[in-house]
């Protein structure tokens with residue numbers, strides 16, 4: 001049966017994206033709509049959103065609405081648009097005081113307010129539209145207060161009587177804590193929040209979501225297990241364990257309309273598993289574009305990533321220079337973030353000119369080129385809730401080298417030369433020895449063309465489509481709303 005779903009997220013691709021959350025939000029909204037559900041997506045109208053490609057129109061009865069949070073009154077208006085490439089309705093919360101900033105996320109002192117306001121505004125929109133959601137699906141700390149707000153500020157409204165809340169954790173490492181002295185910013189009182197936090201002077205929106213949501217999900221089955229341990233729980237493992245019966249792990253999907261080497265709109269040449277010459281040509285073009293020495297037989301490793309501790313760059317400080325010194329291999333890296341990682345790759349590029357290139361920044365287009373043109377894709381993550389790039393890599397015949405954690409463990413299986421089964425190179429230990437072993441193994445296998453072709457083909461045959469994964473969310477929604 002079609003469901004009414006209110007979906008609230010801080011970023012939704014292709015409108016605003018810093019990472020996987022946006023890809024997931026955009027694709028999930030698109031495929032739930034295609035499956036016949038009435039899904040309405042709420043997100044901020046950031047100044048960064050390119051409105052030229054969007055047909056945006058104002059919602060007449062949602063103009064210049066007042067939202068009082070503590071002593072502040074914010075005024076917002078709402079515009080609707082169709083999500084590009086899909087027919088899903090998206091509601092953009094226009095509040096320049098909060099969303100016209102230099103970047104999507106900031107370190108400004110009112111960062112928490114920006115997303116608490118989004119959450120309030122989304123629920124207020126439901127009220128004014130007379131939209132009675134059966135599911136309120138919130139994502140990460142930014143919208144983690146939605147379940148608590150439904151049970152307090154909005155509980156008087158019969159519109160939400162049937163509403164069940166789902167919090168999806170895309171990354172437990174970001175919890176959005178702020179000082180309990182700023183409690184008024186939430187529209188709630190201190191007594192409404194978890195005592196363990198407030199007594200220490202903090203409010204933790206992600207923890208509040210975990211405590212109050214009717215159901216919890218995270219973005220891979222392995223990560224769902226991992227976050228209940230002290231190694232991966234970021235201090236929330238105990239509350240997560242208390243809710244273990246309500247916690248599901250659903251692997252993210254890939255939007256193959258966006259990520260498929262047969263028709264990728266960012267690529268100058270296309271290919272598939274039977275016609276791999278196109279991939280070789282793309283590698284040549286990528287090396288040329290990047291200024292790498294044009295050696296077709298030299299294995300090319302790609303990386304596309306936010307540069308944070310999570311992504312395992314610390315393992316590479318000693319390993320990559322050693323591997324580059326010892327073996328004939330090239331490296332192309334796209335990303336930005338922490339200065340020490342950016343500095344490391346800048347230096348590596350100077351040290352190995354023509355074999356290493358570092359593109360500092362963010363480029364959707366170049367990320368597709370690297371996924372398509374590289375031979376190998378490196379993701380040595382410390383932790384990885386799901387990870388998307390390894391799944392993109394598989395589809396592009398770019399063999400992933402990953403650590404056995406979270407969604408990486410659920411989507412890449414270590415190749416076994418004896419059976420010919422497996423899709424990549426998987427290492428266990430988060431240490432330099434582990435990643436060195438993985439890189440050496442990958443390069444040794446690359447030197448054996450028949451074996452390599454087998455790994456490439458195994459990967460390209462995988463199906464991680466959203467069309468499939470979305471059914472898991474439908475089943476979960478149905479369970480939550482008592483329809484199954």
Ligand code: ADP
Nearest residue numbers: 019020305306335361362363364367387388389
């Ligand atoms: P996370 O959400 O932790 O950053 P994921 O692998 O789930 O990691 O998703 C990352 C997404 O962001 C992928 O689509 C990836 O291609 C993209 N991405 C990350 N950094 C960049 C960049 N510098 N340029 C372009 N795309 C990037």
